[in-house]
Amino acid sequence: MVKILSNNILSVEDLHVVFKTYLGTVHALNGVYLEVGRGEAVGLVGETGCGKSTLGLSIVRLLDESAEIVRGKIFFNNESILEKSTDEMREIRMKYISLIFQDPTAALNPVYRVGDQIVEALQMSKGLKKVEAIEESAKILSMLGIPESKKVMEQYPHELSGGMRQRVMIAIALSKNPLLLIADEPTSNLDVTIQAQILELISELRRNTRMSLLLITHDMGIVAQVCEKVAVMYAGQVIEFGPVRAVFKNPIHPYTRGLLKVANLIGEKSRLESIQGTIPDLRHLPPGCLFSSRCPHSFSKCVQIRPYSILVDNHRSVACWLVEDKVRYCL
Amino acid sequence: MKFDKDSPRIRELKLTLYVIRKSKMAMVSICVLLFFFTIAILAPVLSPYDPTEVHPAEIFMPPSSKYPLGTDYLGRDNLSRILYGARYSMFASLLVVVLTVLIGMPIGAVSGYLGGKVDETLMRITDIILSFPGITLALLLAYVMGRGIFSAALALSLTGWTSMARIVRGVVLSEKGKDYVIAARLIGKNDFQILFGEIMPNCMYPVIIQAVMMMGTVIISLAGLSFIGVGVQPPEPDWGVIIAEGRQYLLEYPWLSILPGILMITVVLSYNLVGDRLRDALDPRLRGELAAK
Amino acid sequence: MGLLYYILKRIFFGILVIFGVLTLTFLITKIIPQNPVAVWLGLEGMQYPELVKQVTELWKLDRPIWEQYIYYVGNVLRGDFGRSSWSRGPVIADLAARFPATVELSIFAFLIAMSIAIPTGILSAVYRDKPIDHFSRILSVVGISGPSFWWGIIFLYIFYLQLGFAGSGRIGEGMSPPITVTGFYLIDSLIEGRLDKFIDVLSHIFLPALTLGIGATGFTSRLTRSALLEVLRKDYIKTARMKGLRERVVIYRHALRNALIAPVTYMGLLFGSMLGGSVFVETVFTWRGMGQYIVTAIFASDYPALLATTLVIAIIYSVANIIVDLLYTVIDPRVRVG
Ligand SMILES: Nc1ncnc2c1ncn2[C@@H]1O[C@H](COP(=O)(O)OP(=O)(O)OP(=O)(O)O)[C@@H](O)[C@H]1O
Ligand SMILES: [Mg+2]
Numbered sequence: 013m014v015k016i017l018s019n020n021i022l023s024v025e026d027l028h029v030v031f032k033t034y035l036g037t038v039h040a041l042n043g044v045y046l047e048v049g050r051g052e053a054v055g056l057v058g059e060t061g062c063g064k065s066t067l068g069l070s071i072v073r074l075l076d077e078s079a080e081i082v083r084g085k086i087f088f089n090n091e092s093i094l095e096k097s098t099d100e101m102r103e104i105r106m107k108y109i110s111l112i113f114q115d116p117t118a119a120l121n122p123v124y125r126v127g128d129q130i131v132e133a134l135q136m137s138k139g140l141k142k143v144e145a146i147e148e149s150a151k152i153l154s155m156l157g158i159p160e161s162k163k164v165m166e167q168y169p170h171e172l173s174g175g176m177r178q179r180v181m182i183a184i185a186l187s188k189n190p191l192l193l194i195a196d197e198p199t200s201n202l203d204v205t206i207q208a209q210i211l212e213l214i215s216e217l218r219r220n221t222r223m224s225l226l227l228i229t230h231d232m233g234i235v236a237q238v239c240e241k242v243a244v245m246y247a248g249q250v251i252e253f254g255p256v257r258a259v260f261k262n263p264i265h266p267y268t269r270g271l272l273k274v275a276n277l278i279g280e281k282s283r284l285e286s287i288q289g290t291i292p293d294l295r296h297l298p299p300g301c302l303f304s305s306r307c308p309h310s311f312s313k314c315v316q317i318r319p320y321s322i323l324v325d326n327h328r329s330v331a332c333w334l335v336e337d338k339v340r341y342c343l
Numbered sequence: 344m345k346f347d348k349d350s351p352r353i354r355e356l357k358l359t360l361y362v363i364r365k366s367k368m369a370m371v372s373i374c375v376l377l378f379f380f381t382i383a384i385l386a387p388v389l390s391p392y393d394p395t396e397v398h399p400a401e402i403f404m405p406p407s408s409k410y411p412l413g414t415d416y417l418g419r420d421n422l423s424r425i426l427y428g429a430r431y432s433m434f435a436s437l438l439v440v441v442l443t444v445l446i447g448m449p450i451g452a453v454s455g456y457l458g459g460k461v462d463e464t465l466m467r468i469t470d471i472i473l474s475f476p477g478i479t480l481a482l483l484l485a486y487v488m489g490r491g492i493f494s495a496a497l498a499l500s501l502t503g504w505t506s507m508a509r510i511v512r513g514v515v516l517s518e519k520g521k522d523y524v525i526a527a528r529l530i531g532k533n534d535f536q537i538l539f540g541e542i543m544p545n546c547m548y549p550v551i552i553q554a555v556m557m558m559g560t561v562i563i564s565l566a567g568l569s570f571i572g573v574g575v576q577p578p579e580p581d582w583g584v585i586i587a588e589g590r591q592y593l594l595e596y597p598w599l600s601i602l603p604g605i606l607m608i609t610v611v612l613s614y615n616l617v618g619d620r621l622r623d624a625l626d627p628r629l630r631g632e633l634a635a636k
Numbered sequence: 637m638g639l640l641y642y643i644l645k646r647i648f649f650g651i652l653v654i655f656g657v658l659t660l661t662f663l664i665t666k667i668i669p670q671n672p673v674a675v676w677l678g679l680e681g682m683q684y685p686e687l688v689k690q691v692t693e694l695w696k697l698d699r700p701i702w703e704q705y706i707y708y709v710g711n712v713l714r715g716d717f718g719r720s721s722w723s724r725g726p727v728i729a730d731l732a733a734r735f736p737a738t739v740e741l742s743i744f745a746f747l748i749a750m751s752i753a754i755p756t757g758i759l760s761a762v763y764r765d766k767p768i769d770h771f772s773r774i775l776s777v778v779g780i781s782g783p784s785f786w787w788g789i790i791f792l793y794i795f796y797l798q799l800g801f802a803g804s805g806r807i808g809e810g811m812s813p814p815i816t817v818t819g820f821y822l823i824d825s826l827i828e829g830r831l832d833k834f835i836d837v838l839s840h841i842f843l844p845a846l847t848l849g850i851g852a853t854g855f856t857s858r859l860t861r862s863a864l865l866e867v868l869r870k871d872y873i874k875t876a877r878m879k880g881l882r883e884r885v886v887i888y889r890h891a892l893r894n895a896l897i898a899p900v901t902y903m904g905l906l907f908g909s910m911l912g913g914s915v916f917v918e919t920v921f922t923w924r925g926m927g928q929y930i931v932t933a934i935f936a937s938d939y940p941a942l943l944a945t946t947l948v949i950a951i952i953y954s955v956a957n958i959i960v961d962l963l964y965t966v967i968d969p970r971v972r973v974g
Contacts, residue, residue: 034362034624074874098883106880118871122970123893133879168969184875471656475946476953477912479930483946486934487668563783567916570785571931583783590789590920594797601793604786611781619777 018090021192021224022048022071027084029063029070029248036295040066042248042302044084045321045329048192048241053218053225055235055256057271058245061291064228065114067245068194071226072109073101089191106136110185114196114228116177120169126180127165130187137188152183157209174201182210189221196228211238232275236260244268247291247302250321254328264330266307301333309334352544355625359548362624369620372613379610382426383433390423395578403596415585415599416592417578424580425603431569431581432610435496436561440554442500447507448543448550454508455515456538462512469505478502478564485573492565492581495574499564503557510553514546548625556618559611566607582607642971643962650958655709657950661943662708666701668939673697675721675939717944722936727944731926736819737806738918738925739952741848742910744822744841749849749856749906754899757860761895762887764865772857779854784913788847788920795843802839804922811836844921848913852906856899863898867891897968904960908953 029041040063048054056064069075071086073093086093088104096104113119121129130149134140140148146165153161156179169177178201185193193214199207215238217223227239235242235256242259244252244267252265263269270287289306292298301307304314313333321329322336363369382389391411398418406413412421454465472480481498488494518524519542527541566583568574575581577588582603589599665672673691674682681687692698696707711718717727756772763769779787796803806821807813814824814833822841825833867873868891876890914927922928926945933941965971 034358069874072878074877076869102877102880102882104880105878109878111874111878113871113875115871119875121872121876121890121894123897123968129875132881136879136881170970181875184879467656470653471660474653474657474954474957475912475950476908476910477915479912479915479946479949482915482930482934483664483942486942487664489669559781566783567785570783571915571919571934573934586783586786586789593789593793597793600786600789604782604790607786608778608782612777615777615781 018047018087019050020047020087021050021052021089022046022226023085023087024067024071025085025087027067027070027086028082029066029075029084030080030082031076031078032080033078038294039297040079040248040294041070041084042297043320044245044248044250046243046250046253048224048226051218051222051224052241053215053227053239055239055242056226056228056245057230057232057235057242059230059271059291061294062245063248064245065196066248068111068196068226068228071194072105072111074111107188108191110188110190110193112181112185112193112195112198114200116181116201117169117174119181120177122169125166125168126172126177127162127167130165130180130183133184133187149183149187152187153179155213156183157206175203175206178202179206179210186214186217189217190223192224192226194226194228197230198227199234200230207234214238232260232272244271247294247297249302249331251303251331252329253321254325258325258328264324264328264335265303265332266309266334267303301331355548359621359624363617363620366620369617372616375609375613376617379429379606380433383429386423386426386430390420390426392420392423394419394423394427394580396420403592412602413598415588419578419580421599421602424585425582425606428580428582428585428603429606431492431575431579432562432566432607435492435565436558439496439499439503439561439565440557442496443503443507443557444550444554446500447504448511448546450504451508451511451513452515452538452543452546455512456519456534456542465508466512469508472502472505475502478567481564482568482571482573485568490573490576492569492575492579495565495568498568499561503561506557507550507553510549511543511546514549515542518542518545552618552621552625555614555621558614559618562607562611562614639965642965646958646961650954654951654954657947657954658709658712659705661947661950662705665708665939665943670937670939672721672939675937676719712947717947718940720933720938720941722933722938722941727941730929730941731945731948733819734924734926734929735948737923738911738914738927738949740820740822741841741844741918741923741925742907742914745845745848745910746852746903746907748842748845749852749910750899750903752849753853753856754860754896757857757899758864758892758895760857760861761864761868769861773861776854776857779850780858782850783916784847784850785916785920787850788844788917791843791847792920801843802836803843804840806837806840806923807833808836808840844917844923847920848910848917851913852909856902856906859902860895860899864891864895867895870894893967897964900960900964900967903963904953904957907956907960911949911953 024044024046027041027044028039031038031040044063044067046054046056046067056067058064066075066079070081071088071093073096075081081094084094088109093101093104120126127146127149130152131142131145134145134148135142138145138148149165150161153164158164158176158179164172164176164180169180172180178198182195182198185195195214198214199210202210211234214225218225225239227235229235239256241254242256243250244259244265246267252259252263252268259268260272263272267287274287287306292302292305298304298315300313300315300317301310301319304310307314311333317333319331319333319336321331323329324335363373396419398414400418401410401414402416402418404410404414404418410420410422412425415421415424450465454462478499481495481502484501485495485498488497515538524537524541527537532540565574566581566586569581569583570587572587575584577584585603586600589596589601589603593600672695673688676691677687696704699707715728717731719725720727720730723730756776760769760772792803795801802808811833814821814828814830814837817824817827821837822834825837864887868887873886873891876886881889914923914925915930916927917923918925918927919931926949930942930945932938933945
């Protein structure tokens with residue numbers, strides 16, 4: 013098959029990732045399809061444990077040793093990530109992809125001053141001299157709304173508040189002007205004003221540099237505000253993908269509908285209901301649709317065969333048998 | 344996996360056993376330990392001679408059908424001495440560890456549960472005990488209590504309980520604020536019931552791991568005390584004593600000292616390997632990592 | 637400023653603990669099933685009630701216990717550790733020569749242990765599951781599974797009896813000990829300007845030091861390995877990798893410093909294990925230090941000597957612990973606030 017050069021900065025195809033543990037093999041990703049266009053912002057949503065962080069780490073090949081990429085392809089800038097050598101991968105991480113980790117406390121080295129950690133990133137990606145890098149880091153920090161940034165740079169991570177650490181983490185990620193920024197809940201520790209300020213900064217950066225964004229979050233509001241597209245994950249699969257407006261206005265997958273209802277974005281606004289049940293045990297997956305046990309609309313086929321993503325409306329895809337039937341019905 | 348239907352505690356137990364069973368090294372170690380325990384128990388049956396019986400006419404005999412491992416400087420049968428020596432290493436160490444648990448666990452539990460002044464005092468006492476390096480304090484206590492295996496064992500317990508107490512205290516501290524403890528208090532359970540009925544079962548694994556990990560050190564310390572002369576008293580045949588006696592004749596008859604040491608290493612190594620595996624098995628962070636290999 | 641406060645606090649607690657140690661040894665003197673006066677005077681002397689009374693009063697044994705305690709502490713603070721009931725001289729005089737012998741041996745053993753263990757631990761983690769890792773892990777676990785006195789005997793047999801290396805004592809038979817300045821032969825021989833003596837002393841200290849450090853070596857190597865492996869799984873290592881740093885830089889700049897916190901926290905304990913182990917190793921290598929003195933005291937039923945030596949060893953250990961804790965604040969910035 014000839015791979016046509018696409019306009020996507022990132023595309024993930026049929027990605028399967030497992031973690032091997034004493035308790036058995038955890039199937040964390042079960043055939044993920046995802047595309048991020050150049051300059052585009054994609055929101056990745058889904059309840060806890062559905063594999064969002066695992067997907068983010070797979071893209072930069074920084075999964076734990078217990079993880080294994082069983083199958084699938086990842087293309088960054090039309091090049092296959094999984095076939096890159098260690099040095100090529102290093103170069104990609106150094107210059108082109110940034111990752112904001114979910115837990116900023118764990119992601120900063122406790123024994124070095126935060127300034128040095130930002131400076132190091134700048135020296136690597138932009139080849140700056142130390143003095144220049146120090147100036148530049150101070151500038152980035154003040155852009156992130158940190159007054160007296162020079163003083164903050166002198167401090168150790170444990171001396172900073174959670175929100176401050178998160179901004180340091182963001183500074184490290186933004187320092188290299190990446191082509192793709194993967195941000196794993198980048199604003200979860202910040203208060204609303206700072207959060208808005210930072211999201212605005214990221215949006216501005218995207219306008220200026222055509223940086224693409226994969227934004228992992230729980231907050232549908234942020235997705236609506238920042239992203240053009242949204243991918244909804246469930247139990248290691250992207251079960252619905254499409255433009256934010258279309259998906260939020262007219263969710264197709266029952267899970268998406270439930271999720272939006274919980275987020276209070278659609279439906280009867282007065283009643284907050286959560287989706288019944290829990291995600292299936294990722295150690296032994298049922299053969300059928302992974303959502304079928306919780307799905308109010310499931311029928312016999314759902315329990316037997318796992319649905320694959322189907323294109324609807326040209327720009328949207330959904331993995332649900334209800335849709336196939338609907339499509340067939342339309343024809 | 345197959346354990347999912349059991350209650351959490353049973354599941355934990357089964358999982359642990361499963362993880363241990365999966366390790367060949369740990370299984371071999373357990374067999375080695377069982378072997379040495381068997382030898383220790385059956386020493387009177389297996390030994391061809393009384394271990395203290397001297398044969399003045401047959402000193403330093405090489406191995407023969409009469410004396411399978413030869414004789415020592417008093418003409419005593421080496422095999423019998425080594426078999427009997429296993430009794431001290433295997434059982435006295437067990438006694439020490441049991442005493443350690445019996446002393447350390449209640450102290451740690453009370454210290455962690457009551458907190459405040461009691462905790463402060465008990466922890467300062469452990470600080471003082473811990474500020475004697477190695478087995479120096481045990482040596483002193485053993486000597487003060489009179490030489491012999493029991494005072495040696497008691498001395499090691501009186502200095503060794505601190506680590507056990509600290510572990511239990513740590514668990515109690517982290518558990519006592521949890522919901523189930525508050526619930527137990529609400530339904531009218533008293534402190535004693537809460538501490539020993541509700542909280543302490545959580546200490547089981549950390550205590551077991553610590554106990555297994557201690558065994559090796561205790562065996563070495565006991566042998567050391569005997570080697571110095573405050574533990575098992577000659578002519579009784581402890582491995583430490585045998586090593587000390589053999590030392591005088593090292594040039595001509597090195598095996599007298601070497602062999603008991605090798606046996607001791609085998610036992611201690613087995614305990615250490617089992618302990619390592621147990622610790623890894625119960626470390627949730629390692630569960631993923633180990634199985635990945 | 638915060639650092640200074642921390643240091644002062646640590647020293648203060650160290651002193652408190654030393655007082656605790658003093659109290660404990662004092663209590664032990666009180667529970668000893670032996671009358672010190674009887675030991676001192678012997679059977680003969682005990683027949684003179686006048687003499688007994690005199691000694692009892694001299695040692696304040698007729699006073700209330702708290703007065704005895706103050707007397708005891710006062711004596712120790714003045715460096716008076718009592719008299720050996722065997723040599724009859726003040727214990728402190730006996731210890732004067734033995735103290736540096738043990739401290740020199742322990743420090744040297746400690747340095748050897750660390751300089752072997754930390755590099756092997758790092759190699760083991762970096763080349764995980766490679767032959768070098770297996771080799772060093774097996775060696776470590778076997779090392780910690782054997783008693784030091786046994787390893788000492790094995791080394792003596794191989795290197796001294798079979799290969800003819802220097803075996804026992806601090807210096808060769810034909811040589812006079814260096815002129816005492818510090819009491820450490822290694823340093824004193826250099827001060828004296830005698831390289832031949834220095835080398836001889838070095839060859840004598842090496843085997844006992846290796847023996848004394850064997851347990852600490854195995855322990856530290858395992859600890860360093862597992863700490864480094866654990867650190868390498870941390871998110872901040874992923875952050876470092878995301879910067880495109882080379883693997884070597886990731887390990888040595890970002891992982892190692894964090895991984896070394898673990899061995900450093902144990903250094904005090906390990907140095908203690910050297911002091912404690914000196915009892916065995918000095919016996920095996922006839923090293924005239926405090927450990928050997930303890931054993932001699934035990935065989936001579938010399939309580940004052942035994943207690944005093946134990947006390948001195950505990951004090952050295954407490955001081956070492958204070959030093960280690962201060963060192964710890966240097967490499968881990970997180971403790972500085974606490
Ligand atoms: N190192 C690991 N070893 C074993 N299982 C893992 C590991 N990391 C993740 N998992 C499992 O993989 C699944 C996906 O985890 P992941 O962290 O990607 O979820 P997430 O969507 O990011 O959740 P959250 O919203 O809570 O961050 C979970 O079931 C998790 O338990
Ligand atoms: Mg996550």
